[in-house]
Amino acid sequence: MNSIRNRDTRAALFDGIEEGGIRASSSYSSHEIDEQENDRAIDGLQDRVAILKRLSGDIHEEVDSHNLMLDRMGNDMDASRGVLSGTMDKFKMVFETKSSRSMFTLVVSFVVIFLVIYYLTR
Known part of the structure; x- marks a missing residue:
């Protein structure tokens, strides 16, 4: 697959070159097509x-809120x-x-009393 891409790239680069000269119309249209493809690729990347x-902004906001x-x-x-330690201290004093x-x-x-209430409500 890479070799096919390399051939296409070479063909695009050397499309307008002939022995002893360059075909202006063919290379110009190929260049325009390449620029259009590049512009589309740049738009996609943007x-x-x-x-x-x-x-990433949403992730940052989520991390901050968490x-x-x-x-x-x-x-x-x-x-x-602190409340529990105060309660435990009071229990220690009582005991x-x-x-x-x-x-x-x-x-x-x-x-x-608990057992009597349990049997009465049952």
Whole structure:
């Protein structure tokens, strides 16, 4: 396939050359055709470049919005981590100050109340 293209290119380059002279009309029309093909190819490339530019701009906007969303989510996670650590500190204080017997009584009473409500609603 490459050799066919090379022959066509050679034929286009040397189309107007004869022994001892150049045919002006034949080379001029071939040159015009080549320029028209080049202009069409350039227009096609310009369209593709414009499409790629728009796509890259859209990708950039999408990446920026995702980065912003991830930053917000990270900040929210930090805030919730702070709330949870404060809650855990309060639980530690409750467990350390209460006696184990009163805590056991509290837990058992909650379990019993839960079971009674469960069987009543069933």
